[in-house]
Amino acid sequence: MKGLSISTSLVAALTTTILFKLLDFFHFIKWNPIGYAKTFQLLKESNVYIKWISLFFIIWGVCFLLYYVSLLFAKIPVSITSIAVGLLIAVALEWIILDTDSIEKTIKRISIPFICIVIVGVRFVMESAIFHSQDTPLGK
DSSP, rough: OOOHHHHHHHHHHHHHHHHHHHHHTTTTTOOOTTTTGGHHHHHHHHHHHHHHHHHHHHHHHHHHHHHHGGGTTTTTTHHHHHHHHHHHHHHHHHHHHHHHHHHHHHHHHHHHHHHHHHHHHHHHHHHHHHHHHHSSOOTT
């Protein structure tokens, strides 16, 4: 089960990172996905590729955590849970990144393609986790 969680989260992180790069390239988002590196002294002067690779590892860790957290929601349909969790994650990330005063200002400036990518990524991880747990239960 551990190998499946690592490979599933790896694919989800790689796909999400590539799609974030495409969102940034075509200016679908008003912020830079690697803009977080300005706050860290270690990454401030590093190469752009290092920043993207570190973003990939951060997303990989989040996907790995989400894989095991989604096993708690195994009894609820994945379509409902993934939309709710993905929307919550996307809005929270945009609120933190855009640094707005209220949730209303965040909703007005939110990026629909960003929300879609996050929801699809969450759906992939949750669906895979629940399928793998039903195929090979943790108790075996």
